[in-house]
Amino acid sequence: MKIAYFGYDALCDCLFALERAGCEIAEIFTCPTDNRFEFNHKIMEYARRKQIPCCAAPVRSEDLLRLSRIGCRAAFCAGYFYKIPVSEGSLPIVNVHPSLLPEGRGAWPVPVQILRQMDRGGVTLHKVAASWDCGDILLQKPFSIAPDDNLETVMQKVNEIAAALCTHAAHHFDAVWGQAVPQEKGSYWACPQKDDYTITPLTPPEEIDRILRAFYGFDCYLKDGEREQEIVRGQFVPQRHQMPFGSTFSLENGGVGYWVQGGRIETPPNAGEVL
Numbered sequence: 506m507k508i509a510y511f512g513y514d515a516l517c518d519c520l521f522a523l524e525r526a527g528c529e530i531a532e533i534f535t536c537p538t539d540n541r542f543e544f545n546h547k548i549m550e551y552a553r554r555k556q557i558p559c560c561a562a563p564v565r566s567e568d569l570l571r572l573s574r575i576g577c578r579a580a581f582c583a584g585y586f587y588k589i590p591v592s593e594g595s596l597p598i599v600n601v602h603p604s605l606l607p608e609g610r611g612a613w614p615v616p617v618q619i620l621r622q623m624d625r626g627g628v629t630l631h632k633v634a635a636s637w638d639c640g641d642i643l644l645q646k647p648f649s650i651a652p653d654d655n656l657e658t659v660m661q662k663v664n665e666i667a668a669a670l671c672t673h674a675a676h677h678f679d680a681v682w683g684q685a686v687p688q689e690k691g692s693y694w695a696c697p698q699k700d701d702y703t704i705t706p707l708t709p710p711e712e713i714d715r716i717l718r719a720f721y722g723f724d725c726y727l728k729d730g731e732r733e734q735e736i737v738r739g740q741f742v743p744q745r746h747q748m749p750f751g752s753t754f755s756l757e758n759g760g761v762g763y764w765v766q767g768g769r770i771e772t773p774p775n776a777g778e779v780l
Contacts, residue, residue: 508529531558
């Protein structure tokens with residue numbers, strides 16, 4: 506089956522799974538990334554190595570028509586920032602969403618699951634529709650979220666399941682597409698904002714732990730009055746929390762803490778402390 510692919514590195518296991526399932530990747534559409542927390546290096550290198558046309562500009566209606574004309578039967582979307590301009594009768598497009606729709610619509614549901622202490626997540630494959638994350642459901646699979654899971658470990662589960670669902674969809678596309686189920690009312694989870702990943706002297710220890718796990722691998726902030734420090738890949742060490750705020754606030758990654766000074770992430774003088 507000839508397909509197009511939309512996405513960046515966060516869910517690129519789906520692209521590789523589709524190729525292994527026998528799909529011919531005709532074109533790839535990716536997005537610009539900050540290359541600090543989000544990347545498209547793997548996608549771009551794959552396209553270069555396979556000599557597949559790759560574009561980082563938003564996909565247009567005429568692109569979808571062109572893909573149909575060159576024989577694409579479908580497109581798969583896994584972590585694509587731009588709105589896809591679908592219309593009646595356009596190319597069938599499957600989207601990978603990291604929640605159990607219709608619950609958890611929105612751009613970034615995984616951190617919300619951790620912040621809310623949910624014990625179950627999931628992956629949904631659904632039709633791309635005019636409204637975000639509202640298309641008919643094609644396939645779903647839940648997974649457990651452990652109390653110590655962080656964003657990276659949950660996304661590992663998402664990638665594994667998403668790749669398996671994409672493989673199944675590729676092998677049985679007509680049946681999967683034809684048996685789609687409309688979504689019920691469900692819920693929309695707003696994309697987390699900076700306040701959601703900022704810690705202050707008044708933040709309870711349990712909430713500090715949730716924040717650092719929910720945004721692990723991305724930037725969190727330690728704010729005390731006018732002073733603000735960035736935390737990247739931090740882990741809360743509860744026995745140190747009672748120390749004076751701003752002097753020995755422990756955040757560790759494999760026994761080595763990080764602090765930020767002048768915009769640079771540095772190893773602190775005493776490993777395991779953020780000064």
